[in-house]
Amino acid sequence: MIKAILLDIEGTTTPIDFVHRTLFPFARRRMPEFVAENLSLLTNEIENLKIEHKEDYAEEFYAKEFDENAPASITNYLNFLIDEDRKSTALKSVQGKIWQAGYEAGELESTVFADVPRAFAHWREQGKTIAIYSSGSVLAQTLIFRYSDRGDLTVFIADYFDTNAGGKKEAESYRKIAATLNFPASEITFVSDSVAELDAAKSAGLKTVFSIREGNAPPGEQTAHLNVKSFDEIE
Numbered sequence: 001m002i003k004a005i006l007l008d009i010e011g012t013t014t015p016i017d018f019v020h021r022t023l024f025p026f027a028r029r030r031m032p033e034f035v036a037e038n039l040s041l042l043t044n045e046i047e048n049l050k051i052e053h054k055e056d057y058a059e060e061f062y063a064k065e066f067d068e069n070a071p072a073s074i075t076n077y078l079n080f081l082i083d084e085d086r087k088s089t090a091l092k093s094v095q096g097k098i099w100q101a102g103y104e105a106g107e108l109e110s111t112v113f114a115d116v117p118r119a120f121a122h123w124r125e126q127g128k129t130i131a132i133y134s135s136g137s138v139l140a141q142t143l144i145f146r147y148s149d150r151g152d153l154t155v156f157i158a159d160y161f162d163t164n165a166g167g168k169k170e171a172e173s174y175r176k177i178a179a180t181l182n183f184p185a186s187e188i189t190f191v192s193d194s195v196a197e198l199d200a201a202k203s204a205g206l207k208t209v210f211s212i213r214e215g216n217a218p219p220g221e222q223t224a225h226l227n228v229k230s231f232d233e234i235e
Contacts, residue, residue: 002207002235003183005129006131006133011192012191013144030098035075042094049074078094093137095137109149110145110148116153120157131177132145133165134161165180170200209225
């Protein structure tokens with residue numbers, strides 16, 4: 001019996017276009033000003049960026065020096081990580097803080113698919129635990145559901161997981177999440193639009209569901225995971 005539903009965000013609860021055409025450009029536009037004005041509040045992120053930069057510089061992936069006291073240097077490296085589509089925990093943290101300012105100022109409102117709040121209510125009535133696992137920071141995840149066009153959905157969500165739990169394509173990450181949720185892996189269903197993520201979750205023992213949404217890439221011929229076009233199909 002399924003006791004918990006673990007959900008990806010992009011292409012699963014939320015249209016890919018909202019993430020790529022609204023959130024990412026917003027963070028990039030605001031990055032220089034935000035870093036310059038909040039340098040003292042980004043101590044942890046900057047320390048992690050230094051570590052990440054050291055490896056990139058040594059491997060000649062990134063040719064510029066990193067100056068932890070220069071906002072322009074920090075911003076340049078953050079933009080490099082964005083261009084590389086790097087699932088950097090530090091980058092995701094900075095982006096989350098920029099989005100928080102945008103949401104709180106009324107400049108951002110997230111989009112979720114129409115079936116999401118209906119499914120959340122249904123799963124809660126069934127006594128299921130709902131959790132989120134995304135490469136975006138826990139802060140960014142929370143903001144998407146708090147400031148959604150369907151209202152505040154955070155009341156339905158028990159827990160959030162980001163890259164601090166590990167990479168989404170690594171089976172061990174799902175084992176850690178199952179342990180944190182305190183359910184056997186076989187009692188958790190993971191829903192995502194990424195076959196690689198679903199393969200990792202399946203190898204960790206989770207049930208898996210492939211999310212087919214408008215705007216997602218074609219599903220191809222994959223048959224290892226149950227396909228659904230709506231959360232209404234998930235029990």
